[in-house]
Amino acid sequence: MHDENATPTPDGVTPDGITPDDGATGSPGDGRSRRTVLRTAGLAGAGLGLGAFAGGTAYADAPGAAPAEAADTTAQAPARKGRTMIGVPFQRRSTVRVGIVGLGNRGGSMIDLFLAIPGVRVVALCDPVKEKTAAAAKKVTAAGQPAPATYSKGEDDYENLCKRGDIDFVYVATPWDSHFAICKAAMLNGKHVGVECPLAMRLDELWELVDLSEQTRRHCMQLENCCYGKNEMRVLRMAHAGKFGELLHGAGAYNHDLRGLMFDPDYYEGPWRRLWHTRLRGDLYPNHGFGPVANYMDVNRGDRVTHISSFGTPALGLAEYRRAHMPPGDPSWKETYIESDRTISLVQTAKGRVIRLEHDVSTPHPYSRINSLGGTKGVFEDYPPRIYIEPDHTDDKWADFSKYADFDHWLWKEHANPPGGHGGMDYIMIFRLMQTMQLGLVPDFDVYDAATWTAPVPLSHLSIKAKGAPQAIPDFTRGLWKKARPGMDSPKPQVKPEA
Numbered sequence: 001m002h003d004e005n006a007t008p009t010p011d012g013v014t015p016d017g018i019t020p021d022d023g024a025t026g027s028p029g030d031g032r033s034r035r036t037v038l039r040t041a042g043l044a045g046a047g048l049g050l051g052a053f054a055g056g057t058a059y060a061d062a063p064g065a066a067p068a069e070a071a072d073t074t075a076q077a078p079a080r081k082g083r084t085m086i087g088v089p090f091q092r093r094s095t096v097r098v099g100i101v102g103l104g105n106r107g108g109s110m111i112d113l114f115l116a117i118p119g120v121r122v123v124a125l126c127d128p129v130k131e132k133t134a135a136a137a138k139k140v141t142a143a144g145q146p147a148p149a150t151y152s153k154g155e156d157d158y159e160n161l162c163k164r165g166d167i168d169f170v171y172v173a174t175p176w177d178s179h180f181a182i183c184k185a186a187m188l189n190g191k192h193v194g195v196e197c198p199l200a201m202r203l204d205e206l207w208e209l210v211d212l213s214e215q216t217r218r219h220c221m222q223l224e225n226c227c228y229g230k231n232e233m234r235v236l237r238m239a240h241a242g243k244f245g246e247l248l249h250g251a252g253a254y255n256h257d258l259r260g261l262m263f264d265p266d267y268y269e270g271p272w273r274r275l276w277h278t279r280l281r282g283d284l285y286p287n288h289g290f291g292p293v294a295n296y297m298d299v300n301r302g303d304r305v306t307h308i309s310s311f312g313t314p315a316l317g318l319a320e321y322r323r324a325h326m327p328p329g330d331p332s333w334k335e336t337y338i339e340s341d342r343t344i345s346l347v348q349t350a351k352g353r354v355i356r357l358e359h360d361v362s363t364p365h366p367y368s369r370i371n372s373l374g375g376t377k378g379v380f381e382d383y384p385p386r387i388y389i390e391p392d393h394t395d396d397k398w399a400d401f402s403k404y405a406d407f408d409h410w411l412w413k414e415h416a417n418p419p420g421g422h423g424g425m426d427y428i429m430i431f432r433l434m435q436t437m438q439l440g441l442v443p444d445f446d447v448y449d450a451a452t453w454t455a456p457v458p459l460s461h462l463s464i465k466a467k468g469a470p471q472a473i474p475d476f477t478r479g480l481w482k483k484a485r486p487g488m489d490s491p492k493p494q495v496k497p498e499a
């Protein structure tokens, strides 16, 4: 199948302590048929259903609408309502009990990786499409685990999964509109939560999730698998070893031709992804490109991103594809696409570095996340990987990146051929997250990273509307970004899991 991604504790923090509550137990689905239960899919096909979860989004505006005010580039963070989650370790637990919400292309394959990790139990599954929970439940029993509870009674049944007392971690792989509500429900019910990108679609939602994580003492994490790519982790370690000198610039992207998948009635569960192209002009999916570069530059760990300027091309690609491929009468003919075919953003950091972000899923382009990093001693560029750093290279020619395998992260040295898709980075990410939970360690990434990597979604939209005017990127850490701290460049843990 064509895959979407081809290729020391700080001040005043305490370990979390999950006190299992008496949550609801599993309930079988009600057997309603596919595509009749989904608010997003069902209503959206009729031209409705936009913002079902977003609480009345202001996104659906046509190009040429009055430019938005440029944001106040010194935007203040709202007052803190809890305590920071920076450096907060998980409670140590020999077994991690997982609930999965959303069992489509992504959730339905990521379940295999959870099941492949010793000491992880998949105890509950939720998707309004009953066949999907049933198929996933079979995988759980085939792996020798007890039958999981299933929740298929509509789009709000995740609330019942989140209320269970026997779940430590909720994994969310649903359409973007629903991420915010599901993350909220998970934390309010005492669960740590990891969500597919983007974390949420609006700035106020990002702040609310930061506040909730701090108030509930639960981690809310963006499961940004690309941060765990082999090349990305090698570049990260080389950057930290000073091989690029003082860091100056980087770039990341999600340039992936998704036209075929977005118009395929059987790939996604409803047209939710395509419909975002009728709602927003901006970078809909910044995390895959932004996360790794933010890590190279220690964003939220010594540097921070301060503002973003974005520019967007006309939106022509989807309409042209529809003309060529979609029969008259297809529901897509009712749609008006406004999302720029290519969005290009420039992000500045407090240390003056520049990060370029690109997003393009609606024109022909070989898959690329760009993934580049440059500093006073040289540069790395991916797709294909190549490097030029002094003093190793002085002849003005790109050199072989494979010569730097010594810098590979310990996770990649220990898992030479990880199972699963995307070259193994999905497995490495889940393995490491489960390891931090089992050993009672601080996670490699937290709610501040999640909100930062996602902020370009609403802010690129605002900047494009304001003809490229810079928009302030909030400091979600509320000043704590200045302190260096570990992240994905983790040392190998010396502790053993509990027997």
Ligand SMILES: NC(=O)c1ccc[n+]([C@@H]2O[C@H](COP(=O)([O-])OP(=O)(O)OC[C@H]3O[C@@H](n4cnc5c(N)ncnc54)[C@H](O)[C@@H]3O)[C@@H](O)[C@H]2O)c1
Binding pocket: 004, 005, 038, 101, 102, 103, 104, 105, 106, 107, 126, 127, 128, 129, 132, 154, 155, 156, 157, 158, 173, 174, 175, 176, 178, 196, 197, 198, 223, 225, 267, 268, 269, 270, 422
């Ligand atoms: N990190 C990656 O490499 C990667 C790759 C693919 C997709 N994704 C992300 O994964 C998410 C899902 O994408 P997908 O391709 O699997 O989409 P999909 O449409 O195939 O699957 C989404 C699933 O969520 C279910 N769903 C919808 N609303 C729900 C609700 N309220 N409660 C429970 N389930 C609900 C749908 O029935 C469907 O089965 C998106 O955020 C996407 O961006 C990430």
